[in-house]
Amino acid sequence: MSFTLRERPQKLHKRAKFWSRRSIVVSAAIGALLAGGGAYAATSWVVGLGSGSNALSQSANVTNLTIAAVATPSPSNLLYPGGTGDVVMTITNPNPYPVTLTAVQLPTNTTYAAGYTTSALTSAQSGCSSTTSDVAWNFATGTSGSSHALTSALTVAANGTLTVTMTNDASMLAAAPAACEATFFSMPSLTGVTASGGAATPTTSPASDSWTS
Amino acid sequence: MARRVSARWVVLTVALSLGLLGQVQPAEGVGTAWSVALRAGSGGEAASIAASPPSGVAAACVSSGGKTISVSWTAPNTHVSSYTVYQATSTTGTPGTYSSVATGQTGLSWTTGTLTTGRNYWYEVVSAYSSSWTSAKSAATGETTISSSSPQCRQP
Numbered sequence: 428m429s430f431t432l433r434e435r436p437q438k439l440h441k442r443a444k445f446w447s448r449r450s451i452v453v454s455a456a457i458g459a460l461l462a463g464g465g466a467y468a469a470t471s472w473v474v475g476l477g478s479g480s481n482a483l484s485q486s487a488n489v490t491n492l493t494i495a496a497v498a499t500p501s502p503s504n505l506l507y508p509g510g511t512g513d514v515v516m517t518i519t520n521p522n523p524y525p526v527t528l529t530a531v532q533l534p535t536n537t538t539y540a541a542g543y544t545t546s547a548l549t550s551a552q553s554g555c556s557s558t559t560s561d562v563a564w565n566f567a568t569g570t571s572g573s574s575h576a577l578t579s580a581l582t583v584a585a586n587g588t589l590t591v592t593m594t595n596d597a598s599m600l601a602a603a604p605a606a607c608e609a610t611f612f613s614m615p616s617l618t619g620v621t622a623s624g625g626a627a628t629p630t631t632s633p634a635s636d637s638w639t640s
Numbered sequence: 641m642a643r644r645v646s647a648r649w650v651v652l653t654v655a656l657s658l659g660l661l662g663q664v665q666p667a668e669g670v671g672t673a674w675s676v677a678l679r680a681g682s683g684g685e686a687a688s689i690a691a692s693p694p695s696g697v698a699a700a701c702v703s704s705g706g707k708t709i710s711v712s713w714t715a716p717n718t719h720v721s722s723y724t725v726y727q728a729t730s731t732t733g734t735p736g737t738y739s740s741v742a743t744g745q746t747g748l749s750w751t752t753g754t755l756t757t758g759r760n761y762w763y764e765v766v767s768a769y770s771s772s773w774t775s776a777k778s779a780a781t782g783e784t785t786i787s788s789s790s791p792q793c794r795q796p
Contacts, residue, residue, distance in 0.1 A: 496685035506688040507719040508770035516684030540686065548685065562686065597686040605772045609690035614683035 492526065492583070492620060493519040496613055499546040500592065506612070509601035511565055514593040514614055520583035525629055527582040530574050530621035531638060536567040540597070540612035548613045554606030561600035562612050566640055572618045575638035584629035591630075594637040691775040692716035694723065694748075697765050699781040701793035702751060707786050709793065711763045712749040713778065720767045725750050726777060728762045733783065735762040755786045 498515045506512035520526045540562040542555030566575055583589045597614060599607070694713035702708040711725055725742040728735035742750045755761060760783045767775040785794050 494683060496683055499685060500687055502687075506686055508773050509721075510719060512686050512688070514684040514686045540683075546685065546687070562688075593684065599688065601770050603688075603770070603773070605691075605774070607688055608773055610688050612686040612688070614686055616683050 490521045492528075492622070493521075494617060495519070496548060498590065499611065504595070506562060506597055506599040508599055508603050511595040511598045513595065514597045515590065516593065516614075517588055517590045518581070518583050519588045521586060522624065524585050524624050525582050525587075525627045526622050526624050527580050527627050528577065528620050528622045529580045530576045531617050532572045532574050532619040532621070533564045533567040534615050534618055535569055535571050536563050537569075538567070538571075538615045539563055540614045542607050542610040542612055544610070546611045548611060552606060552610045554604055555610050557615070559604055560607050560610075560612065561603040562607065562614075563598060564614065564617075565596045565598040566638060574621065575640065578637050578639060580630075581634065581636055582627045582630045587629060588632065589630055590633040592633065592635045594635055596637055689717065689719060689769075691767060691769055691773050693767050693775040693778040694720075694765050695778070697763065697778045697781055699761070699763050699784045699795075701784065701791075701795065704791035704793055706793055707755045707757065708752050709755065709761060709763075709784050710749060710751045711765070711781065713765050715748060716767055716775070719769055721770065722746050722768045723748075723750075724766045724768060724774075726764045726766065727752075728764075728780075729756075729759050731759055733760065735760075735780065735783075738762075738764055738777070757786050757788050757792070760785050 494516050496515070497517045500513035500515050504513045518528070539557050539560045541557040542552035542560050542562070544550045544552050567573060581589060581591060597612070694716055696714040697711065698713070699709050699711050702710050713723070722743070723745040724740055725745060726738040727741040728738040730736045741752070752761075762783060763781045764777040764779070766777050769775075783796060785796075786792060787794055
């Protein structure tokens with residue numbers, strides 16, 4: 428909406444001053460309302476804390492992150508009996524601000540990965556299931572939810588994704604069955620991550636990281 | 641003089657609004673650490689190696705006047721825990737059935753004991769990654785003959 432004023436110069440000057448101050452006040456009020464609306468939208472996303480996670484006592488008003496298996500590890504660092512291998516994952520952040528991960532929480536060391544015949548993870552590998560594969564997260568313990576610090580913090584952009592290779596963070600027992608040879612694994616779900624939100628420079632994708640204890 | 645007062649008012653309003661909206665933050669506050677739940681199915685992808693046999697398996701006379709053969713090979717990768725050597729022998733140019741003659745070999749070669757005069761020998765090697773993970777047999781070596789005449793150990 429616009430309109431034109433026709434006033435004498437002196438009155439015009441006074442009115443200009445008046446409108447200038449008033450416009451600032453009104454603008455600020457409207458801006459605060461709009462920002463408050465955005466903040467309200469943030470608090471309306473309800474997420475519980477993952478069971479077994481080392482959560483703070485306050486509720487986390489953020490949207491769940493998602494981790495998915497979308498790529499195969501480099502053939503230079505694959506699993507073998509008694510050894511470790513890389514895990515590739517893509518982290519999706521649906522929140523309207525960057526989220527920085529500093530630690531992961533793991534399931535138990537007897538929570539095994541399911542084996543598949545191809546990297547699409549659609550056809551089960553006979554004899555290499557989540558019961559028999561002997562493939563688990565490296566450094567996982569007998570207690571679910573053990574927390575393991577990342578070597579480097581990972582920042583996922585607002586409404587963005589980050590693909591990261593976790594170096595040597597899968598392990599295979601020496602007793603793994605021969606059926607698990609030349610197999611692709613869908614790693615067990617993490618029980619949670621430790622993260623903080625707010626302004627931060629997103630990590631360039633793809634990235635490499637790990638936890639080493 | 642006409643004034644577009646409302647235009648400036650609109651510009652100022654929009655500028656302030658955008659500035660505030662650009663600073664949407666989590667309710668917990670910037671830098672506050674908390675544990676975030678993950679959607680079900682959150683994991684990643686790993687893969688395992690294929691058990692591969694050694695390459696370049698070769699048999700050579702230890703000495704032309706002797707009756708022993710040295711078998712050598714090249715490791716397929718760094719994850720093999722040991723090797724098993726298989727031998728076939730016959731009096732003709734066709735190898736017989738291969739049988740295991742050396743297990744748990746951790747090096748990249750193995751030497752026979754004294755072999756039988758008048759027989760031909762062939763060798764294959766298997767990589768073992770664990771007690772249950774073993775590769776297929778390698779390609780066979782060429783024939784090595786232990787002869788009664790000099791040179792006693794010879795290869796075609």
